Amino acid sequence: MKGFRILVDFLNFTFFLMLVIVVILYIVVGDRIEIITKIVKMIIPVAYFVGMFLLAVRSDQDKFEKFRKEDKLDEIIKYLDRVDSFKDILVIITMPVLILLIGMIEELSVIDVIQALSAFIFMYIWHIILFRKREDLAGMQCVTNFDKIKDTIVVFILPLVVIAIPLSTGLATAVDIFQAFAAFLLMYVWRKIMFLKEK
Secondary structure: OHHHHHHHHHHHHHHHHHHHHHHHHHHHHHOOHHHHHHHHHHHHHHHHHHHHHHHHHHHHHHHHHHHHHOOOOOOEEEEEOHHHHHHHHHHHHHHHHHHHHHHOOOOOOHHHHHHHHHHHHHHHHHHHHHOOOEHHHOOEEEEEHHHHHHHHHHHHHHHHHHHHHHHHHOOOOHHHHHHHHHHHHHHHHHHHHHOOOOO
């Protein structure tokens, strides 16, 4: 598995290096400084969240390997009940409200509403998956080590979901970045609290 990981890292590095070379040639030979300025303005807001996501994936990949070697991926770390489900839904409902309130700093727009809805739908679908009843455990709800790893990745994808809409329209502002960070922080803190008392 280590050889596969080295190969993937090498391919990622090679792809990144080729991309940088092509972009530099495109800018220098084509005299397109204005285009690169626009691209940089679009990349800056998302770069922070992509960096956080990549760090989380890298960390969770190490946890995955550790649990897989120890055969603990399916080990139950927390049993869930209706109170946990209710609290999770409450936090998921609070998140779009928070996004809309932050959007009111400037002027509430359709993009803010779409951001709030997309974040709500994204996290609610994950809630349904996470809080499913397991047939192999007589219908009980629980979280395994593997579920927790997937949950961490989902929480780190959340700010990318929130910021994707304004970035795609080219209208991303500091408020949009703040909305994405607030949604992430709310879910991250909630998940830390929810998994605080395991089993």
